[in-house]
Amino acid sequence: MPDTQPDAQPETLLIAEDDPLLMPLLKATFRNSGLRVITAGTGTQALDLARTERPDLVLLDVGLPEMNGYEVCRAIKTDPQTAVIRVVMLTARAGAADQRLAAEAGADTYLTKPFSPAELLEVVRSLLRTARVA
Amino acid sequence: MVSDHLAGHHVVVVDDDERLLALPPMTASVPPMTASVPPKSTVGSPRTTGETPAAWLAPHGAVRPPIAPARWWRRSSLVARFTVVSLPLILGVGLLAAQVVAAQLRSIALSVEAEAVADTVESRIEGMLRPEDLQRPLSTQRMAEIDSMVNERAMGADTVGVSLWRGDGVVNYSTDSSSVGRSGKSDDMLALALAGEPSKEIKPRSEVSLTLAKGTGDVMEVYVPLRLGGPKVVGSFETYRDLAEVQNRITAVRRAMFLALGGGLAVLFVALLFVVRGASRQLRRQSDELALFGARQEVTRLQTEFVGVVSHELRTPLTALVGFSELLLAEDVPDSDRREWTTLLHNGAQRLRHLVEQLLDVSRIDHARLELRRGPVSVAEATEQALHSIAALPHGLEISQRFEPDLPPVLADHEKLVQILTNLVSNAVKYSPDGGQITIDARRLGSRVRIEVTDQGLGLPRHELDSIFDRFHRVDDERRRTIEGTGLGLYITRQLVEMHGGTVTVHSLGKGHGSTFTVVLPATEEEPNNA
Numbered sequence: 001m002p003d004t005q006p007d008a009q010p011e012t013l014l015i016a017e018d019d020p021l022l023m024p025l026l027k028a029t030f031r032n033s034g035l036r037v038i039t040a041g042t043g044t045q046a047l048d049l050a051r052t053e054r055p056d057l058v059l060l061d062v063g064l065p066e067m068n069g070y071e072v073c074r075a076i077k078t079d080p081q082t083a084v085i086r087v088v089m090l091t092a093r094a095g096a097a098d099q100r101l102a103a104e105a106g107a108d109t110y111l112t113k114p115f116s117p118a119e120l121l122e123v124v125r126s127l128l129r130t131a132r133v134a
Numbered sequence: 135m136v137s138d139h140l141a142g143h144h145v146v147v148v149d150d151d152e153r154l155l156a157l158p159p160m161t162a163s164v165p166p167m168t169a170s171v172p173p174k175s176t177v178g179s180p181r182t183t184g185e186t187p188a189a190w191l192a193p194h195g196a197v198r199p200p201i202a203p204a205r206w207w208r209r210s211s212l213v214a215r216f217t218v219v220s221l222p223l224i225l226g227v228g229l230l231a232a233q234v235v236a237a238q239l240r241s242i243a244l245s246v247e248a249e250a251v252a253d254t255v256e257s258r259i260e261g262m263l264r265p266e267d268l269q270r271p272l273s274t275q276r277m278a279e280i281d282s283m284v285n286e287r288a289m290g291a292d293t294v295g296v297s298l299w300r301g302d303g304v305v306n307y308s309t310d311s312s313s314v315g316r317s318g319k320s321d322d323m324l325a326l327a328l329a330g331e332p333s334k335e336i337k338p339r340s341e342v343s344l345t346l347a348k349g350t351g352d353v354m355e356v357y358v359p360l361r362l363g364g365p366k367v368v369g370s371f372e373t374y375r376d377l378a379e380v381q382n383r384i385t386a387v388r389r390a391m392f393l394a395l396g397g398g399l400a401v402l403f404v405a406l407l408f409v410v411r412g413a414s415r416q417l418r419r420q421s422d423e424l425a426l427f428g429a430r431q432e433v434t435r436l437q438t439e440f441v442g443v444v445s446h447e448l449r450t451p452l453t454a455l456v457g458f459s460e461l462l463l464a465e466d467v468p469d470s471d472r473r474e475w476t477t478l479l480h481n482g483a484q485r486l487r488h489l490v491e492q493l494l495d496v497s498r499i500d501h502a503r504l505e506l507r508r509g510p511v512s513v514a515e516a517t518e519q520a521l522h523s524i525a526a527l528p529h530g531l532e533i534s535q536r537f538e539p540d541l542p543p544v545l546a547d548h549e550k551l552v553q554i555l556t557n558l559v560s561n562a563v564k565y566s567p568d569g570g571q572i573t574i575d576a577r578r579l580g581s582r583v584r585i586e587v588t589d590q591g592l593g594l595p596r597h598e599l600d601s602i603f604d605r606f607h608r609v610d611d612e613r614r615r616t617i618e619g620t621g622l623g624l625y626i627t628r629q630l631v632e633m634h635g636g637t638v639t640v641h642s643l644g645k646g647h648g649s650t651f652t653v654v655l656p657a658t659e660e661e662p663n664n665a
Contacts, residue, residue, distance in 0.1 A: 021454040021482050028461055028475065063446070092446040114453035117460050 011128055012036045014055035016046035016072065017090070018064055026059060029117040030124075043067025050076050050085060056128055057086040059120075060107070062098070070105040077106030086127045090115070212414035213407065220406065228399045236388045243384055247375060248334040248356045251293075255358040255371045258287040265362055268300045268369035271315070272307055280307050294346040294353070295374035299324060301367065310345040327357030327370040342374065349376025443606050447489050447620050454482030492622040496605070499629045506633060510543035510660040511551050513576045513585060520555035530569025533559070538577040545658040550630050554638075557627045558587040558651050564619070566591030570648070582636075583657045588650040594642035602640060603628040631655070 013035040017023045023039065030037050038053055040046035043064040050058055050072075058076065062069040069089055076082045089110035091098040102110040108127055111120060207215065262283050267276065284296050298307035303319045318324045326333040334356045339346070342353045354375040359367045458479040462472065498504040514537055521533065544551065555574075562572045570590030577584055594602065594609060601607050606621040631638040634655055642649035 019450055021478055021485070022450060022457075024474070024478055025454055025457040025461075028471070029457065092449050113449040114456040117457050118464070 010034060010036045011057070012038060012053060012055040013124065014038050014040060014046065014049050014053065014058045016040040016043070016058060016064060016069070017061040018042065019061070022061070022090075025117070026120075029120055033121060033124075035124075041065075043069065043072045046072050047075050050082050051079070054082070055085060056131060057088065057124060059088050059090060059124070061090045063092060070101050073102075073105040073107050084131075086131055088120075088123060088127065212417065213411050216407065216410040220403065224399050224403055228395055232388075232392050232395050235391060236384070239387060239391075240384050243380055244334070244336065244354060244377075247354065247377075247380055248332070251356040251373045251375060252332050252358045254287075254290070255373065259284070259371055260360060260362065262287075263298075263360065263362055265364075265368060267298065268306060268360065268362070277307060277311075281309075284309065292349070292376045292379055293373055294349040294376045295344045297344065297372040297374075299328070299357075299370040299372060301328060301369050303328065306369070308344065309347060313344050316343070323355065323357050324370060324372070327359045327372075328367055330359050330367045332359060333357045336377065344374060346374060346376070349378055351376050351378025351381050353377065443620065444489075444493065448486070451482040451485040451489070454478060455486065458482070489620060492620055492626060495626045496622055499626065499633075504630075504633065506547040506550060508545055508547050508634070510658045510662040511546045511548045512543050512662045513537065513541060513551075513583060515662070516546075516548065516551040517555055517574055517576075519552045520559055523552070523556050524560050524563060527563065528567075528569065531563060531566055531572065532570075533572045533574065536573060536575045541576055541578060542583065542657040542659060543662045544583045544655040546634050546655055550634070551655075554627050554630050554653060555585070555587075557623045558653070561623060561651075562587055562589035562591065562649075565589065565649075578657060579654065581657055582654050585653045585655070586650055587653075588648065590648040592649075593645050593647040594640065594649050595645050596642075599640055599642065603638070 011034075013030055013033075015023065015026045015030070015037060016039070017026055018041050023041070027037060027039065038049055038055065040049050043066045045066075046058065046060065046064065047067065049055070058072075060069040060073055064072065067075075073087050073089060076085055076087060087105075087107045089102045089105070089107040091102065091110055091112050098112070099110065109123060111123060210218075263280075267280070272280070280298070295309045296307075297305050297309075297313060299318060300306045303317055303321075303324060305313050305316045305318065308314050323333040323335045334354055336352055336354045339349070339351070339353050342355070346353070354377055356373045356375060358371045358373070360369045360371055362368055458475045461467070462475055462479070467475070495504070514535075517535060527533065559572065559574065566572065566589050568591070572590075573586070573588045575586040575588065598609050602609065603624045605625045607625070608619055608621040628638050631653055636653060636655040638651060638653045640649055640651050
């Protein structure tokens with residue numbers, strides 16, 4: 001069920017993921033969401049796109065090459081121009097350490113692999129809703 | 135939020151025998167208390183179950199024996215060090231103390247002796263003398279009187295002579311009659327006595343001017359001032375004491391003292407030795423405990439690392455499996471998407487299968503549960519099978535084979551040789567992202583066969599060449615980061631090759647210059663059976 005957004009530009013989602021299996025999965029998950037999806041394969045590319053495209057939300061894999069997800073998140077959240085962007089971290093290992101790192105980097109929330117597409121979709125939608133209200 | 139089934143749990147998989155097979159680091163045993171450094175022999179056989187954590191870290195002999203002949207001090211025990219330091223110290227201090235005490239004793243003994251002589255003179259002799267005895271030379275009769283008086287009253291066992299000095303410093307009477315009339319003006323001790331101060335002097339017997347009656351030891355000359363009731367000193371009575379007896383007594387006391395002191399120090403030393411030994415043992419126990427603690431921490435660290443790596447490697451394909459299956463089930467999917475997703479789902483499943491197989495291999499290797507069925511194997515045939523198992527080659531990559539004609543078969547487990555070659559060739563493919571040539575070269579090397587897999591890929595920096603075969607080791611550089619891998623493939627490869635009694639080595643001309651992996655295996659003259 002696509003988001004209904006009358007009289008509005010579609011919201012933009014940036015997916016930053018380097019794994020050849022997960023990138024298509026994430027793209028497939030959001031293909032009918034009504035969001036405009038842009039993608040990045042490395043950390044620096046993700047940060048560049050966050051600055052130039054100003055997406056509403058970034059899905060950020062932790063294990064990105066060049067700049068890891070935490071670094072990218074910190075850079076987005078400390079730059080006043082991009083601080084408003086919502087960030088969802090995708091971590092590969094659960095546990096207090098990753099949770100803490102994600103929180104410290106300023107992520108809005110995080111999901112641990114393996115996650116279900118429906119769940120991810122729900123998390124993203126609810127974050128975008130709160131962003132619209134705010 | 136997704137619940138996390140795997141975090142913090144020991145990863146346990148089921149092997150072919152349906153038995154539970156704990157993955158290696160979970161069971162890596164802690165070394166016994168006493169062996170804080172694993173003995174070299176156990177390091178040499180990393181496939182034993184009681185593997186030490188050190189061996190886990192670097193199973194290929196990275197634990198080296200202590201370098202350079204360390205100095206005695208560093209190697210010797212605390213007790214030995216204590217002995218070396220304290221024994222000379224205790225002996226030296228003891229001897230010095232004994233000497234000082236002996237000297238004091240001697241001086242006290244002599245003073246006592248001199249005082250006794252002075253008492254005798256004052257109480258027994260002085261009253262018998264008349265002022266004229268000290269004024270002019272004595273008559274023969276008076277001389278005889280004094281002689282008998284001296285013999286009777288002053289000549290104790292140790293008195294070997296006396297002289298009576300006049301106030302002007304001349305001998306007026308002496309047990310050695312030849313000395314009468316001699317002047318003692320230059321004698322400081324006499325001068326002291328004539329000034330009213332009793333004095334004494336110890337001389338070797340040979341330096342005494344008097345011919346002495348008897349005795350053997352040194353001589354103490356005791357001068358007692360004589361006042362004869364008057365206010366002024368009118369002369370001096372000199373007594374020559376033989377010190378042999380006193381010296382004997384002093385020697386005896388000294389010996390007793392040395393014995394007592396020596397015994398005391400010996401007891402002290404032994405007691406300290408026990409204390410030090412006890413402390414040393416306690417210290418060793420504590421350091422053993424510390425080492426054990428360290429080893430446990432190391433095991434914990436390895437377990438954490440293992441769980442981390444495995445969970446990361448498990449989670450990614452698992453995410454693909456969960457995700458694509460959910461998408462395929464939940465939605466009305468167009469055919470083109472369905473095909474693509476199913477392929478990706480399959481790829482994820484393959485990755486997962488590969489990981490599980492590798493983990494099982496590692497587990498079997500580390501628990502010495504991997505059995506080889508060795509026989510003559512054709513390298514060409516094994517290579518063919520290995521190449522077959524590698525999926526379509528990426529664009530721009532070519533594989534060529536150069537086999538020596540009449541290459542003898544190797545003595546190997548066919549399946550394992552295929553696995554070894556598959557690992558090496560798929561690595562070469564994986565790390566040649568820009569394409570190029572991969573060459574598989576095999577030739578006879580005496581009674582062995584050498585197989586080389588050479589690529590023109592990313593290559594390896596020199597410092598990586600040693601550690602590349604270590605468990606979980608992955609070369610970290612920019613271009614490799616996107617290439618997936620567990621860091622287990624080369625570890626397994628090396629273990630398999632070594633189980634065959636072979637060797638595997640790697641050469642690289644450096645980063646960007648490709649690499650060559652060389653496997654050497656024993657050859658056999660038997661024909662491979664194609665059954």
